[in-house]
Amino acid sequence: MGRCSFCVRWSYGGILCPNCAGALEAWKKEFRVCLLCGRLMSKDISLELCPRCLEEKPPFRLARAVGPYRGLLKDVILEFKYKGRRSLYKPLGYLLAQVVAAEPLFGKPHVIIPVPLARERLKQRAFNQAELLAREVGRLLGLKVVEHILLKERDTTPQAGLSRKERWANLKDIFTLEAPSLIKGQDVLLVDDVLTTGATATACTIVLLQAGARSVSVATLATGVF
Amino acid sequence: MIPSQNKIFCWQGYLYFFVLGGRLKVGFSHRPGLDRGFWEARGARSFELLSPQLNLGVAHFLVKNIYSRGLDQRLSPHQLKCRLEALGRRFGLSFYFQPADPPLPSPPEEELKLVREILSGRLLFLEEVERALEENGIKIGSSLPDLLHYLYLQGECELWPAVAFNDQGLPFCQRCGGREKLFKARCGACGSQFCYVCEDCLELGEARSCRALYARAEWKRNLKQYIRPHFLFPLHPAQREAYERVAEFVTQGREPRCLVWAVCGAGKTEVACGAIAAALSQGREVLYASPRREVVKEIYPRLKEAFPGIRIAALHGETSLKFPPAELVVATVHQVLRFYQRFDLVILDEVDAFPLTGDSRLYYALERCRRAYGQVLYLTATPPPKLVIEARRNTLPVVYLPARYHGYPLPEPELFVLRNFKAQGRLPFPLQKFFQLSLVADRAQVMVFVPTVELVQDTVSWLRSFFGAEGEKCVQGCYAASPEREEVLTSFRRGAFPVLVTTTVMERGVTLPRLNVLVLFADHRHVFDENTLIQLAGRAGRSSEYPRARVGFVARKISPEMAKALETIRWFNCMAREKGYLKSYI
Numbered sequence: 090m091g092r093c094s095f096c097v098r099w100s101y102g103g104i105l106c107p108n109c110a111g112a113l114e115a116w117k118k119e120f121r122v123c124l125l126c127g128r129l130m131s132k133d134i135s136l137e138l139c140p141r142c143l144e145e146k147p148p149f150r151l152a153r154a155v156g157p158y159r160g161l162l163k164d165v166i167l168e169f170k171y172k173g174r175r176s177l178y179k180p181l182g183y184l185l186a187q188v189v190a191a192e193p194l195f196g197k198p199h200v201i202i203p204v205p206l207a208r209e210r211l212k213q214r215a216f217n218q219a220e221l222l223a224r225e226v227g228r229l230l231g232l233k234v235v236e237h238i239l240l241k242e243r244d245t246t247p248q249a250g251l252s253r254k255e256r257w258a259n260l261k262d263i264f265t266l267e268a269p270s271l272i273k274g275q276d277v278l279l280v281d282d283v284l285t286t287g288a289t290a291t292a293c294t295i296v297l298l299q300a301g302a303r304s305v306s307v308a309t310l311a312t313g314v315f
Numbered sequence: 316m317i318p319s320q321n322k323i324f325c326w327q328g329y330l331y332f333f334v335l336g337g338r339l340k341v342g343f344s345h346r347p348g349l350d351r352g353f354w355e356a357r358g359a360r361s362f363e364l365l366s367p368q369l370n371l372g373v374a375h376f377l378v379k380n381i382y383s384r385g386l387d388q389r390l391s392p393h394q395l396k397c398r399l400e401a402l403g404r405r406f407g408l409s410f411y412f413q414p415a416d417p418p419l420p421s422p423p424e425e426e427l428k429l430v431r432e433i434l435s436g437r438l439l440f441l442e443e444v445e446r447a448l449e450e451n452g453i454k455i456g457s458s459l460p461d462l463l464h465y466l467y468l469q470g471e472c473e474l475w476p477a478v479a480f481n482d483q484g485l486p487f488c489q490r491c492g493g494r495e496k497l498f499k500a501r502c503g504a505c506g507s508q509f510c511y512v513c514e515d516c517l518e519l520g521e522a523r524s525c526r527a528l529y530a531r532a533e534w535k536r537n538l539k540q541y542i543r544p545h546f547l548f549p550l551h552p553a554q555r556e557a558y559e560r561v562a563e564f565v566t567q568g569r570e571p572r573c574l575v576w577a578v579c580g581a582g583k584t585e586v587a588c589g590a591i592a593a594a595l596s597q598g599r600e601v602l603y604a605s606p607r608r609e610v611v612k613e614i615y616p617r618l619k620e621a622f623p624g625i626r627i628a629a630l631h632g633e634t635s636l637k638f639p640p641a642e643l644v645v646a647t648v649h650q651v652l653r654f655y656q657r658f659d660l661v662i663l664d665e666v667d668a669f670p671l672t673g674d675s676r677l678y679y680a681l682e683r684c685r686r687a688y689g690q691v692l693y694l695t696a697t698p699p700p701k702l703v704i705e706a707r708r709n710t711l712p713v714v715y716l717p718a719r720y721h722g723y724p725l726p727e728p729e730l731f732v733l734r735n736f737k738a739q740g741r742l743p744f745p746l747q748k749f750f751q752l753s754l755v756a757d758r759a760q761v762m763v764f765v766p767t768v769e770l771v772q773d774t775v776s777w778l779r780s781f782f783g784a785e786g787e788k789c790v791q792g793c794y795a796a797s798p799e800r801e802e803v804l805t806s807f808r809r810g811a812f813p814v815l816v817t818t819t820v821m822e823r824g825v826t827l828p829r830l831n832v833l834v835l836f837a838d839h840r841h842v843f844d845e846n847t848l849i850q851l852a853g854r855a856g857r858s859s860e861y862p863r864a865r866v867g868f869v870a871r872k873i874s875p876e877m878a879k880a881l882e883t884i885r886w887f888n889c890m891a892r893e894k895g896y897l898k899s900y901i
Contacts, residue, residue, distance in 0.1 A: 173521045174514055175498045211503035213322060215512075215523065221500065 094180035095165055104180045112161040113184070120157065120314065126287055127152040127307070129314045139315055147287055149279070149294040149305045153192050154312035155184045158283050162311050166282055170218045178218070181310055182225025189230060189278065189308050198278035198306065200271070201227045201234045204293055205264070207244035223280040226308070232278070238268045239293060256288040264293050269300035277302045284309040324441040324460055325504040326371040326476070326527040330378065331415065332395055333362040339390055341381055341399075343374035349461055352418035353468045363392060365399070365410040370505040372476035372486070372524025377402050380482065405484050406509050422457045422465050429453050430462045431471050433638070436533030436600075436657030438490070438683070440477070440526060443653065447638035463529045472531040477522035478511040488513035490522045490652055492679030515676060518632070519652055532656035533686065537598040537642055544588040544621040553718040553896040554582050558589035560714045561692060565593035565660060570712050572691045577716035578725055578887050579696045579853025580826070584614060586716060587662050588621050590692050595625060595642060599659035602684060603645045606668045608632060614664075615645045648677045654684035661685050666693040666702070667846055696853060697846035717887040718896035723862035724888040726855050728834075728848070728881055731869045742781045749833060749867050754813050759829035759861060763816045764851050766842035768794045774816045774835065792816040819847055829861040830854055837877050838870035848880035 093106035105113070120129035123139035126147055130139050156162045169177040189195050203219035211217055220236055227234035245259045266272075277297055284290055284307065294305040328345035333354055340359075344350040351362045369377075380402050381395075390398070396410050403410070433447045445459060455462065467474040475489045478497060487494045493515035502510035505525035513522040522528075550558060557575060564573045577583045587603070594601050603618070605611050608631040615629040628641035630650040637653070644658075661681060685691065693702060705711035719725070731745045742750070753759045765774050771792040779786030791812055793803040807815045808827065819842060832855045837843050843851075848868065855864035868877050891897050 172517055173512065174517060175500060175512060176496070176514055206503070212325065213504070215323075215325075215502050215504040215510075215521070215525075216500060217503060 094177065095161065104183055109161060113156055115160075116156050122153070125151060126312075127154050127284065127309075128287075128312050129157050131315070134315075141287075147291050147294070148298060149290055149307050151192075151194050152284055152287070152290060152307035152309065152312070153188050153195070154284060154309045155181075155188055156311060157314045158285070158311035159314070166310055170282055173214070173216070175216055175221060178221035178225050182222050183229065185222055185280070185308055185310060186226045186229040189226065195278065195306055195308075196276065198232060199275035201232050201278045201280055202239050202272070202293075202297070203234070203236060204279060204281040204289060205237075205239050205241045207241040209244045210241075219281045222282065222310070226278075226280060235271055238266060238271055239296065240265050240267060256286050260288050260292040264296045266296050266300045272297060273301035274303050277305045279305055279307045281307070281309045283311045285313045323504070323521070323526065325525045326460075327368045327505050327525065328371070328374060329368060329413075330365040330374060330399065330410070331363060332365070332392065333359040335359040339395065341378050341395070343369070343371070343378055344464060346416075346419070346461055346464065348416035348419035349421075349464060350468060351415055352420060353465065355418050356421075361392075362415045364413045364415045365396065366413045367408075367410070369408075370476070370502070370507045370510055370525035371474075371527050372479055372511070373403070373406050373408070373507065373509055375474075375476050376480040376484070383482070406507075422462050426455045426457050426462055427466060427469075427471075429455060430459070431466055431531065434463075434466070434472055434529055434531040435535070436531070436655060437638075437653055438528055438530040438655035439653060440520060440528060442520075443637075444529060450636055450638050451640070463527075466531075467529070472529050475528045475530065476524050477526040477528050478513050478524045480524075486511040486524070488516060488522050488676075489528055490519070491516035491676040493676050516649075516652060519649060530655040533600070537595075537600070539596060539598045542592045542595045542622065542625070544585075544592050545623065546585060546588075546621060548720075550585060551582065551718065551720045551722060551896070553716055553891065553894070554586055554720060557586040557714050557716045560589075561586060562589040562593040564692070564712065564714075565590045565690060566597075568688075568690065570690070571688075572693070572711055574693045574698060574702055574706055574711055574713045575695075575716060576698055576706070576713055577694065577696055578719060578884075578891075579850060580719045580857035581696070581716045582720040583664070583694045583696075583716065584617060585621075586714075587664075587692065587694055588618075590660060590662065591618070591622070591643060594660040595622070597659075600657060601643045601660045601662065602651065602654070602658040603643065603662045603664065604648050604651055604681065605645070605664040606648050607665070608647055610664060611645050611647055618643065618645060648680070651677075651684050652680045654680075656686050657684055659686055659689045660692065661689060662692045662694060664694045666695045667697050667699045697849050699846075715887075715890060717891035717894070719857065719862070721859035721862055722896060722898040723856065723859070724891065724897050725884050726852065726864045726866045727884055727888070728852050728866040728868050728877075730837075730873055730877060730881065731867055732872060733869055734871050736869065737777055745867075746833075746869070749831075749865065750814075753831045753865060757829065757831070757861070757865070759813075759831050759864065760807065760810065760827060761814045761831045761833055762854060763814060764832070764834045765816060765818060766836050766839035768796070768818055770836070771797075771816050771818060778814060778816065788812060790814040790816065794818045819843075819851070826857050827854075828858040829864075830857075831865040831867075833867045833869065835869050837868035838872055838874040840874055840876055843874075843876060845876045845879040845883065848876060849883060852880065852884060 093109055094104045095109045121132050124137045125142040128139050168174045201223045203223035206217045223234050279293055290307045297305050326345055328343055329347050330343050331347050332341045347364055377399055400409055466472040477490055478486050479489050480486055486497045493513050496514040497511045499511050501508050510524040516522055591601050611629055611631045619627055625643055626641040627643045628639040630646035706713045733743050736743045753761050771794050775790055775792035778790045782789045789812055791803050793800045834851055852866045855866050856862045
C-alpha cells in the first residue's frame with residue numbers, strides 16, 4: 090500500500106489510486122486517436138487521420154500521448170513543469186513508458202532524445218522537464234538516452250498562447266544538432282511534455298532527419314484535442 | 316541594475332581568502348570585487364580567489380566547516396586549498412587559484428539603509444526583497460544582490476543557501492526545515508549536480524541550493540501606548556477572566572508559553588485580544604497564525620474593528636500585498652515562513668489542526684519568526700496530546716475557558732450502540748427519534764458526519780429512502796473534493812435543505828444557528844479520535860437561539876475515543892458550573 094503520486098491518498102497498488110487512474114483513462118470513451126499525430130478527435134469522426142494530417146502529413150512517423158491536455162493530467166503537468174515539482178517525473182515517466190510499450194507502431198527505438206530548452210530558459214526554470222521524462226522512460230524501457238545533442242539556439246516566446254501560424258514562425262531554424270553520428274541510421278524517440286500544434290515536434294524531427302536519423306517518433310504526456 | 320522580476324537570481328560565486336590582522340580568513344561571494352573592497356578598506360591583504368564557481372549551498376558548507384574545524388593562522392594558501400579540497404571531496408571539487416577581481420567601491424549608504432529596513436524581521440529571496448521594495452514604493456539604483464551581500468559583509472543580515480548541507484553533508488531546507496522531500500538533479504541554473512530542491516515548500520517559490528535567503532532580525536521597537544480593544548458586545552464573565560489572565564501572561568513576560576483551552580464556540584478570539592492589547596501596549600509586534608485561510612479572512616476584520624488605530628496585515632495565499640508594514644499580522648502558517656525573529660508574541664489558533672499537527676516544518680517556522688524572548692499563546696478547544704501532558708505536569712500554564720459566550724452548557728453527546736443499522740431495512744428507532752426531534756420538534760438542521768468519502772453518497776441514498784418523495788430535497792451530501800461542495804454548503808447555510816451528510820472536512824469553521832450533529836460509525840478510530848469528536852460535537856448549540864442542541868454518536872460499540880470525548884465535554888460543563896458561568900435552561 091502506498092500513496093497515490095497525484096492526489097497523495099492511500100492506495101492499494103500501483104502508483105495511482107483508482108480515482109486518478111480512472112480520470113486519466115476517461116478520455117478513451119469520448120475520443121479516438123489520429124493514427125499519425127496522436128491528437129484526439131471525437132468518436133463521431135470516423136476518419137483514421139485528423140484534418141491536419143490529412144492536409145499535410147507531419148515528418149515524424151507517429152506520435153502518441155498519455156491523454157488530452159485537460160483535467161487531472163493538465164493539473165499535474167502544470168505542477169511538474171511550472172511549479173517545479175520534479176519528483177513527478179517518476180509517475181509521469183512511467184505513464185509515458187506505458188504508452189510507448191503499448192503501441193506496437195513505436196517498435197523498439199534505438200535512442201531517446203528529449204526536446205531541449207534554450208539556455209536562458211533552462212537557467213530560469215533550472216530543469217528541463219522533457220529530460221527528466223526521457224531519462225525515466227529510458228530507464229524503464231531499457232533504451233539509451235542521448236542528451237545535449239539536440240540544442241535550441243535561442244529562446245523563443247513561450248509557445249503557450251500563440252496561434253498555429255505564430256508557433257511555426259517562432260520555431261524557424263531554432264534547433265540544431267551536434268554529434269549527428271550518434272543518431273545516424275537510428276530510430277529516434279523524441280520526448281516532450283505537451284504536443285499541441287506539433288510545431289516543436291516537427292521542427293525537431295526535420296533537424297534529426299536531415300542529420301541522418303532513420304525515423305523519428307514522438308511521445309508526449311499530453312496532446313491536443315480537435 | 317535591478318534584476319528583472321521574471322528572472323530568478325541564481326547565486327554562483329567563488330571562495331576567497333585573505334589575511335587580516337595576521338589572521339587568515341575565508342569567505343564566499345558572487346562578486347568578489349565587492350568583498351575585496353570591503354576587506355581591504357579594513358586593512359586586509361593578500362586577497363586571493365579560488366576557482367571553480369560554486370553554488371551557494373556548497374560554498375556555504377565549505378566555509379562553515381573550515382571554520383568549525385579551526386582555521387590555523389599558520390596555514391599557507393596552498394595548505395588551505397588542500398583543506399578545502401578535502402572538505403569538498405564529497406562534491407568532487409578541486410580548486411585552483413585565480414587572479415582576484417579589482418576592488419569595488421561600497422554601495423550608497425542610503426540604499427543600504429532602505430534595503431536593511433525592508434528586510435528587518437524577514438527571511439526572503441532576492442526577488443521577494445525586490446517585491447517588498449516595490450510594494451513600499453522604494454526605488455534603488457544599485458544592484459540588489461550587491462546591496463544584500465554588502466549588508467551581509469557588514470553583519471547587518473545573514474546569507475543562507477535556501478537548501479544547505481549540515482555538518483555531515485546532508486541537505487536540509489533552511490526555509491521550512493524540511494529534510495525529506497529534497498530532490499537532487501543537475502541544476503539547469505547553476506550547473507551543479509549538488510543542487511537540491513525542496514518540494515515541501517514549493518508553494519512559496521522554489522528553495523534550492525543555488526538560491527540565497529537573506530535574513531535579518533527585527534531590532535526596532537514601537538512606541539509604547541495604551542491600547543484597549545473595542546468589542547461590539549461585552550465579554551461574558553468566563554471570557555473576561557480568561558482575557559485578564561492572558562493579558563497578565565504577556566505583561567509579566569515570565570512564561571514563554573501559555574495554552575488557552577477553550578470549548579468550541581467560547582469566543583477565543585476576544586480572549587486573545589487581551590494578549591494582543593497587552594503586547595501592543597508595550598510596543599511589541601504580534602503574529603496571529605491560523606492553519607486555515609478562511610479563519611484568517613474571518614479574523615482580520617474582527618481584529619481591525621477591535622484595534623482601529625493599529626496597522627494590521629492579513630497574509631494568505633490570495634493576498635496581493637505580501638509585505639505591508641504592520642504591528643499585528645494575521646497570517647496562515649505557510650506565510651510565516653517569510654518572517655525571521657520579528658514577533659514578540661505569536662498566537663497559534665487551532666494549534667491541533669492540519670497542517671500544524673505532526674508537521675515539524677511549520678513549528679520550525681513558528682519558532683524562527685519569534686524574537687529571542689518572544690512568547691507563544693496556543694488557542695484551541697482540542698489541544699494535541701503533547702500539550703495536554705505538559706499542562707498536567709504543570710510545565711505549561713493553562714487558561715481555561717469552559718463556557719460559551721451565551722452561558723449555556725455544551726450539549727453532551729448521546730451514545731447509540733447500534734449494530735448493522737444500515738442493513739436493517741428501516742431507520743433504527745433511536746435515529747428516527749433523533750431526526751423527528753431535530754427536524755420537526757426543534758426545526759433544526761442536522762449535520763451527519765461519516766468517516767470516509769465513499770460513505771457520503773451511500774449514506775445520502777440510505778437516508779433519502781426514509782424521507783419518501785421528499786428525500787432528494789431533504790438530504791444532500793458533500794466532501795472536500797466534491798465539485799459542487801461550495802454550492803451545497805451555501806444552500807445548507809441558507810436553510811435550503813435540512814440534512815447534510817459530510818466528512819470531517821466540515822469539522823471546523825461551520826456555525827449555524829439551529830444545528831444538531833449526528834456522527835455515524837463514531838467508533839472508526841482512525842478518523843474519529845477524541846479531538847475530532849469534540850470538534851464535531853462543538854458544531855451544535857453555538858447560538859443563544861438554540862443552545863440546547865442535540866448530538867448523537869452512533870457506533871457498533873463505544874470506543875475509548877467516544878468515551879473520552881464525552882468525559883471531556885462533561886468535565887468542561889462541570890468546571891463551568893462550579894465557577895458559576897452557566898445559566899440553566901429554565
